[in-house]
Amino acid sequence: MGENGKPLIQSFAMNGGDGPNSYTKNSAYQRGVVDAAKEMIDGAILEKLDLKSFCLGNIFRIADLGCSIGPNTFIAVQNIIDAIEQKYKAENQTHNLNLELQVFFNDTVENDFNTLFKSLPPSRQYFAAGVPGSFYDHLFPKSSIHLAHLSFALHWLSELPKEVVDTKSPAWNKGSIQCTGYVKEVADAYASQFKNDMRTFLDARADEIVPGGFLIILAAALPDGVLMSQTVMGMHHDLLASCLYDMAKLGLIEEDKVDSFNLSSYFPHVSELKELIDENEYFKNEKMEILNNPWSFELQTVETVFSQIRAVMEGIINDHFGNMINMDNLFENFCHKLAEHRLTCDQKFCKNTELFILLERKKFN
Numbered sequence: 001m002g003e004n005g006k007p008l009i010q011s012f013a014m015n016g017g018d019g020p021n022s023y024t025k026n027s028a029y030q031r032g033v034v035d036a037a038k039e040m041i042d043g044a045i046l047e048k049l050d051l052k053s054f055c056l057g058n059i060f061r062i063a064d065l066g067c068s069i070g071p072n073t074f075i076a077v078q079n080i081i082d083a084i085e086q087k088y089k090a091e092n093q094t095h096n097l098n099l100e101l102q103v104f105f106n107d108t109v110e111n112d113f114n115t116l117f118k119s120l121p122p123s124r125q126y127f128a129a130g131v132p133g134s135f136y137d138h139l140f141p142k143s144s145i146h147l148a149h150l151s152f153a154l155h156w157l158s159e160l161p162k163e164v165v166d167t168k169s170p171a172w173n174k175g176s177i178q179c180t181g182y183v184k185e186v187a188d189a190y191a192s193q194f195k196n197d198m199r200t201f202l203d204a205r206a207d208e209i210v211p212g213g214f215l216i217i218l219a220a221a222l223p224d225g226v227l228m229s230q231t232v233m234g235m236h237h238d239l240l241a242s243c244l245y246d247m248a249k250l251g252l253i254e255e256d257k258v259d260s261f262n263l264s265s266y267f268p269h270v271s272e273l274k275e276l277i278d279e280n281e282y283f284k285n286e287k288m289e290i291l292n293n294p295w296s297f298e299l300q301t302v303e304t305v306f307s308q309i310r311a312v313m314e315g316i317i318n319d320h321f322g323n324m325i326n327m328d329n330l331f332e333n334f335c336h337k338l339a340e341h342r343l344t345c346d347q348k349f350c351k352n353t354e355l356f357i358l359l360e361r362k363k364f365n
């Protein structure tokens, strides 16, 4: 709980609209994750999905959870639909897809759904609907979804672990804005929140996905033995923290306010994530593989990386600091630091790791 006993729920809406700082214009990294998964999604649907048994009702329902405002969600959905179409045609020896497709785009209520709806592909072959709400809650009727997909969103926790902002707790995360991995108590607090969230997430999806249906997760994770601050992503967060503390030193914002700012995101180790998935009795873990993101940060210019981080972080920072912070100053400093660190980044920091995870809803529970 935060001030006034309110839960520490962060608004993590990506920058809305389609302007120069928007998520729409600055999400090439996340696009890379979707692109890298295309082949695996094709393989999963063509080889493993029992489409015939779902065709009886003639409606195939897809959900993209944590879809943001596009365009990546449209690409991900199209990849899924192309594979379904291919499989359907092969199995039914027909050129027509006699299957009605319905796609649910889910994100939290703060998401800019208007931009999402306005940019829906005009030539889409599906019925589109927006579903506001947290994927840690139930979002759909029981056994109604055939394929749920979630890309680059599982690291957002349902809320910030309260210990990390409790000045009396050994897990008080003073001096940092993320779970760096260096302080055991902080890491334990984040890990425990992630564990609870993951269980809630999987149980909700188990209710909603039809037996034999798929849950496809594209998730960012840490290689076993590597700490968050030793990765490129972790380095970015640490640099952002140092920029916030620079502003505090100059008296532009209060240091206490920076101390109480923590990202409610957690990147689990690969084995930690696997364990949590395997303990769930409703899903069969069909595949878990590392993705090769063609848009990895190391290959992009400082400016591109900077804009992508700003599109994700600006809303979160604004939510905590309000108008007491000058966003342009903060990000200007961040851009300088990023440029300095890029020179040594490849040797010193571990590349980000993203996973393709294919889960099948078991038929017997």
Ligand code: SAH
Residues within 6 Å of the ligand: 012, 013, 014, 027, 030, 031, 034, 065, 066, 067, 068, 069, 070, 072, 073, 106, 107, 108, 111, 133, 134, 135, 136, 150, 151, 152, 153, 156, 157, 158
């Ligand atoms: N899948 C998109 C967006 C990734 S950004 C893409 O690949 O481009 C992560 C998104 O997850 C954000 O839009 C954020 O609002 C959303 N998100 C985070 N936590 C969520 C939750 N509990 N429920 C629904 N959406 C969530």
